[in-house]
Structures are given as C-alpha cells and as structure tokens.
Amino acid sequence: MRIPILKLHDYLLISVQVDLDDQTALQFQEDVLNKIHQEGSKGVVIDLTSVDMIDSFIAKVLGDVVDMSNLMGAKVVLTGIQPAVAITLIDMGIVLDEVPTALDLEQGLERLQHELEG
Amino acid sequence: MQVQTHVDIHSEWGIVAARQAGRKLAREIGFGSVDQARVTTAISELARNIYLYANKGQIYIEEATSSGKRGIRIIATDEGPGIKDIRKVMEDGYTTSGGLGAGLPGVKRLMDEFKIDSELNEGTTISAIKWLR
Numbered sequence: 001m002r003i004p005i006l007k008l009h010d011y012l013l014i015s016v017q018v019d020l021d022d023q024t025a026l027q028f029q030e031d032v033l034n035k036i037h038q039e040g041s042k043g044v045v046i047d048l049t050s051v052d053m054i055d056s057f058i059a060k061v062l063g064d065v066v067d068m069s070n071l072m073g074a075k076v077v078l079t080g081i082q083p084a085v086a087i088t089l090i091d092m093g094i095v096l097d098e099v100p101t102a103l104d105l106e107q108g109l110e111r112l113q114h115e116l117e118g
Numbered sequence: 119m120q121v122q123t124h125v126d127i128h129s130e131w132g133i134v135a136a137r138q139a140g141r142k143l144a145r146e147i148g149f150g151s152v153d154q155a156r157v158t159t160a161i162s163e164l165a166r167n168i169y170l171y172a173n174k175g176q177i178y179i180e181e182a183t184s185s186g187k188r189g190i191r192i193i194a195t196d197e198g199p200g201i202k203d204i205r206k207v208m209e210d211g212y213t214t215s216g217g218l219g220a221g222l223p224g225v226k227r228l229m230d231e232f233k234i235d236s237e238l239n240e241g242t243t244i245s246a247i248k249w250l251r
C-alpha cells in the first residue's frame with residue numbers, strides 16, 4: 001500500500017487515511033524523503049486526522065521522518081492528531097519532542113509559511 | 119455469553135488484524151474512543167513484540183467480567199526465547215530492537231491490570247485487562 005503525496009507549490013501535502021502497518025509506514029518514510037528530493041520541497045504537512053491509533057513504532061517512524069526531512073532542509077508539521085491519540089501517546093510516555101504540530105491542515109500550512117519566512 | 123477472538127501473529131499483517139479485532143470488541147463492549155485507542159495501542163505493542171522477538175504467537179481478545187465489572191482482556195502468548203530480565207524490560211526506554219523502549223511499560227500504563235509470565239527458552243505470556251469505567 002502507498003500513501004499518496006500531493007505537491008502544492010513548495011509544499012508536500014499528505015493525508016494518512018489508512019490503518020498504518022509497519023511496511024506501509026516505512027515505505028511512506030522513504031517516499032516522503034524521495035519526493036522532497038525530487039520536487040525540492042521546502043515544507044511538508046502530514047495530516048493525521050484519520051489516524052485513530054499511533055503506537056510506539058509508528059511514533060518512531062513519524063519522529064524519524066521529521067528529523068530526516070530536517071536534515072535534507074525541509075520542515076515538517078504534523079496536523080490533526082486526534083484527542084484519543086494524544087492521550088494514548090502521553091500515557092505511553094512517548095513525547096514527540098521538537099516535532100512541530102498544528103490543529104489542522106490550514107494551521108499547519110500557516111505554521112510552515114511562518115517558519116520558512118521567519 | 120463470553121466473546122473471544124483470536125489472531126495468529128506470524129507476520130506484520132497479524133499486528134494490523136489483532137488491532138482491528140481489538141478495536142471492534144472494545145467498541146462492542148462499550149468503551150469510549152479514548153479507551154478504544156488505549157486498548158488498540160496496547161494490542162499493537164504486544165503483537166509487535168511477538169513478531170519481533172518470537173516470530174510467531176497468538177493474541178486472544180475476550181470480554182472480562184469480575185464482581186459486576188466488565189472489561190476487555192488481552193492475552194499475548196508465544197513460545198519464543200522468553201525474557202531474561204523482566205525488571206529491565208519494564209523500564210522506560212530500554213530496548214534491544216532500536217525502538218523507543220516504550221512498549222511494555224507503555225502497555226502497563228494503558229491498561230488497568232498487567233501480568234507477565236516468562237520462562238527462558240519456553241516462551242512468554244502477557245495478560246492485560248482494561249475495565250469499563
């Protein structure tokens with residue numbers, strides 16, 4: 001399974017709408033980095049509105065994709081994390097340190113714009 | 119009537135199947151969305167541990183009852199290498215797989231009851247319960 005990555009000007013937009021298995025998550029990580037490289041993207045928004053569970057593996061993959069993209073020079077914002085998912089992550093003791101987040105896609109794009117200009 | 123489902127874990131797909139079975143039963147028992155996420159996440163961690171360390175095993179998910187309380191019980195069992203130092207695997211951040219080391223201590227915090235039985239070279243059985251509030 002492949003998660004579609006959309007290009008919008010200098011940005012990449014991704015909405016994760018599938019139940020993430022490990023393979024799909026790792027493939028996704030690689031696809032995002034390749035697409036940043038291909039398109040010369042400056043920013044990425046990963047929207048997690050439809051994701052109803054993030055376990056320690058998926059949390060690690062998401063945290064890693066943020067760090068890897070930063071290494072390449074692109075900023076990543078995670079958006080739309082559901083209340084139940086946020087509660088579960090903190091219960092588990094998983095803190096996505098220094099990962100930029102926003103409430104929704106719109107605010108995510110604003111945050112990217114702000115960070116890239118500022 | 120007691121409801122029980124059982125998922126065979128022998129590939130990564132089993133992790134997803136166990137998760138989905140768990141969410142379905144948690145919803146049927148009447149858990150809200152936050153506890154559904156807790157139960158589903160706990161199942162995912164236990165199923166991944168089976169796959170990572172024992173290659174194969176079983177996840178049983180069933181309704182639990184005790185003195186008027188209702189809940190959901192998860193049993194994860196394998197015939198893998200067993201856990202050498204249980205105290206150590208319950209420490210936050212301890213990992214032998216390059217993960218976050220949040221798995222087992224995380225499961226313990228997500229659930230209300232947690233029991234781990236492990237015998238070196240025999241296998242591991244972990245049982246965890248979440249009660250309806």
